[in-house]
Amino acid sequence: MKNSAYLSMVLAALLAAGCSEKPETKADAAGQEQAADFQKDLLKRLISAKSGDVIELPAGTFSINRSLSLNVDGVTIRGAGMDKTILSFKDQIQGAEGLLVNASDFTIEDLAIEDTIGDALKVNEGENIIIRNIRVEWTNGPATENGAYGIYPVQTKNTLVEGTVAIGASDAGIYVGQSQNVIVRNNRAEYNVAGIEIENTIGADVYDNVATNNTGGILVFNMPNLPQPGHSTRVYDNKVFENNTENFGHEGTPVAAVPAGSGIVINSNDYVEIFNNEIADNDTANVIVSSYYTAGYYSDKSTQDAFDPYPEGIYIYNNQFTGGGESPDHLELKALKLAKFGLSGSLPDILWDGVVNEQKLVDGKLPDSLKLCIDNGDAGIINIDASNDFKNISTDIAAHQCSLEKLPQIVLDFDKPADSKMAKLEAEDA
Numbered sequence: 255m256k257n258s259a260y261l262s263m264v265l266a267a268l269l270a271a272g273c274s275e276k277p278e279t280k281a282d283a284a285g286q287e288q289a290a291d292f293q294k295d296l297l298k299r300l301i302s303a304k305s306g307d308v309i310e311l312p313a314g315t316f317s318i319n320r321s322l323s324l325n326v327d328g329v330t331i332r333g334a335g336m337d338k339t340i341l342s343f344k345d346q347i348q349g350a351e352g353l354l355v356n357a358s359d360f361t362i363e364d365l366a367i368e369d370t371i372g373d374a375l376k377v378n379e380g381e382n383i384i385i386r387n388i389r390v391e392w393t394n395g396p397a398t399e400n401g402a403y404g405i406y407p408v409q410t411k412n413t414l415v416e417g418t419v420a421i422g423a424s425d426a427g428i429y430v431g432q433s434q435n436v437i438v439r440n441n442r443a444e445y446n447v448a449g450i451e452i453e454n455t456i457g458a459d460v461y462d463n464v465a466t467n468n469t470g471g472i473l474v475f476n477m478p479n480l481p482q483p484g485h486s487t488r489v490y491d492n493k494v495f496e497n498n499t500e501n502f503g504h505e506g507t508p509v510a511a512v513p514a515g516s517g518i519v520i521n522s523n524d525y526v527e528i529f530n531n532e533i534a535d536n537d538t539a540n541v542i543v544s545s546y547y548t549a550g551y552y553s554d555k556s557t558q559d560a561f562d563p564y565p566e567g568i569y570i571y572n573n574q575f576t577g578g579g580e581s582p583d584h585l586e587l588k589a590l591k592l593a594k595f596g597l598s599g600s601l602p603d604i605l606w607d608g609v610v611n612e613q614k615l616v617d618g619k620l621p622d623s624l625k626l627c628i629d630n631g632d633a634g635i636i637n638i639d640a641s642n643d644f645k646n647i648s649t650d651i652a653a654h655q656c657s658l659e660k661l662p663q664i665v666l667d668f669d670k671p672a673d674s675k676m677a678k679l680e681a682e683d684a
Contacts, residue, residue, distance in 0.1 A: 292316045303329045311365060313338040321349020327358045327380075333365025336389035336419065344369040344393075351376050352390075352401075363387050369394075373403040374423075382668055383413040392422030396445045398502045400424045404446065408432055409481070412666050416440045424502060425509050426451040427468070430458065432480055437664055439463065447503040448473045448512065449494075454484040459664040461491045470509070470516035471497040471536065476523045477508065478546070478561040485524040488661050494518055495534040501583075511550025513538040513583035522546045525567040527661055534576035538583050539605035543568055543626055548607040548640045564611045566620070569658040571629040575603040590638065594647065602634030602649060609641045619653075627656040 293316070299309050305328030313334040318341050324331075331353075333339025343352050352370035353362075358381040366389040367374045374390035377383050390404035404420035407413050408431040418441045420427025427446035430436050436458040442465075443449030449465035451473040452458045465471035471494035474487050494517045503510035512519060515537030520526050521544050533540040546563030579601030582591050591601050610620055628635060628651060635654060639646045 293318050293320075296322065300324050305329065305359075308332060311339045311341075315340040315342055317342050317345055318352070319343075319345050319347050321346075321351050322353045324353070324355045324357055324360070327360070329357065329359075330361040330363075331365070332361075332363050335364050336366050336387050339365040340368060341365065342368045343371065346371045354378070355380065358382055360384070361386070365389075366391065368392070370401045372401045373406050374401060375405050376403065377407040377410060377413075379409045380407075381411040383407055383410050384668070385413075385415045385418060387417040389419040390421070390423070390427070391419070394422070396422055396424075396499055396502050398424055398504060402426075402504070402507075403429045405429070406431075407436075411435055412668070413437070414439075414666055414669055418442075419444075420449070421445050423447065424504060425507060426473070429453065430455055432482055432484075433458075435664060435666065437461075437666060437669065443468060443471075445499060447499075447501055447509045449497065451475065451509075452484065452487050453477060454480045454482055456482065456484055456486060457664055458487040460487065460489045463492045465492065465494045466496050467499050468497045469499050469501045469503070469514050470512040470519050471495075471533075472517075473509075473512070473519045473521070474523045474526050475508070475519075475521045476546075476562070478563075483524075483560075483562060485526075486661050487523065487525075488527045488529075488664075489518060490527070490530045492531045494531055494536070494540075496536065498535075498537045508549070513542075513587065515539070515578075515581065515583050516542055517578065518542070520544070520565050520568055521549050522563050523565055524562065525661060526565070526569070527658075528568075528570045529572045531573045532576075533573055533603070534578065536578045537581040538579065538587060539601050540575050540578040540603040541570060541573075542605045544607045545609035545640075547609055562611075564609065565626070566611070566614075566624040567658060568626045569629075569660075570604060570627070570633075571657070573630055573633070575630070575633050578603060579605075590636075590647070594636070594649075602636045603630075604628065604633060604635040606635055606637050607640040608637040608648075622656060623658065625656055625658070626654055627658050628654040629657055 303326045308330045311333040350372040352367045352374045355377045361384040363386040392400040402425035404423040404427040410433045413436045415438045420443045423446040426448040427443040428450045431453040433455045438460045441463045444467045447469045449468035453475045517536035517540040519542045637648045
């Protein structure tokens with residue numbers, strides 16, 4: 255009786271287990287079929303889209319195995335939220351991007367793009383672009399094999415990037431390149447090589463962002479052999495702290511040379527304002543200003559004749575600096591810190607390579623409009639005098655105690671003034 259009862263119990267358990275497997279298998283198959291149907295439907299909607307269409311995406315996690323693209327002006331893609339509508343490219347087998355857009359008057363908002371082979375969201379050559387409340391992420395964390403760019407508008411005009419989150423890009427989490435009239439605000443960039451990068455862009459406002467745990471927090475660069483040089487960028491009201499993640503960029507790329515522990519980096523770019531930021535605990539330096547020649551990726555490769563490798567007209571003022579410079583990356587900077595400030599010291603908040611265009615000197619000095627000007631309380635600077643083989647390294651700030659004419663606010667016609675923090679402040683003052 256006991257053996258018979260025991261066998262009956264075992265048999266019942268086995269039958270129950272067998273029965274429970276079948277619904278799971280069916281559910282898995284149903285899920286795969288649903289994902290395939292979602293991808294097929296989305297591809298169809300993108301291909302057949304017309305100007306004025308709003309492509310609504312429901313909540314859920316949807317597996318996508320090939321790149322998506324849109325080539326029609328005037329389309330909006332809208333999800334249910336950056337943590338509710340998730341497009342997962344973890345099983346991607348085709349294409350270089352997650353979503354590639356070649357269109358103007360384009361809006362994308364309220365969804366996530368995860369684990370793409372290459373760039374997550376690339377918008378190319380469009381005008382009037384809104385990228386809002388988008389999350390791009392490589393969920394395995396910082397890794398060289400991750401895609402290069404998270405949010406990537408390039409050669410655009412009138413572009414707004416706001417409320418986004420970018421995590422894990424092997425180049426830049428948020429990158430705006432070769433563009434004009436740009437606002438990047440209220441974003442968060444973490445665990446990228448470059449958190450936010452403005453490159454060869456004319457007229458950009460970068461404000462109310464958080465950049466932390468990247469290799470470099472916010473970069474303003476000019477690179478040679480591109481269609482336009484960049485200038486006139488304002489970086490303000492940001493929190494840039496603890497950007498000390500080891501550089502995991504692809505060898506040979508410009509960002510692979512960025513020292514871990516870089517807060518805000520200006521390279522070869524002109525007329526840049528850095529003000530009202532909270533910049534803290536970036537182990538190499540809170541701010542770095544450098545020329546193309548000392549950026550770490552300079553080579554003897556030819557560059558276009560018109561390329562200006564010198565950062566000029568840089569204005570740093572009213573920032574709150576805390577910590578930083580205590581454990582610089584790169585052997586040369588470690589040696590510099592040890593030699594000048596000892597084991598327990600730290601590099602000053604602002605690190606400058608000291609390289610200037612000698613052809614522009616007047617009586618041995620740069621004209622006022624081209625200087626590196628600092629009006630930032632007791633913030634210090636170190637000039638490493640790279641153009642003279644580091645012979646006259648100096649911490650004398652006297653030559654930099656100046657001011658520059660302030661840059662104008664960037665205005666986008668489609669951006670409501672009430673959405674702008676600067677506009678709110680101006681309204682309150684009025």
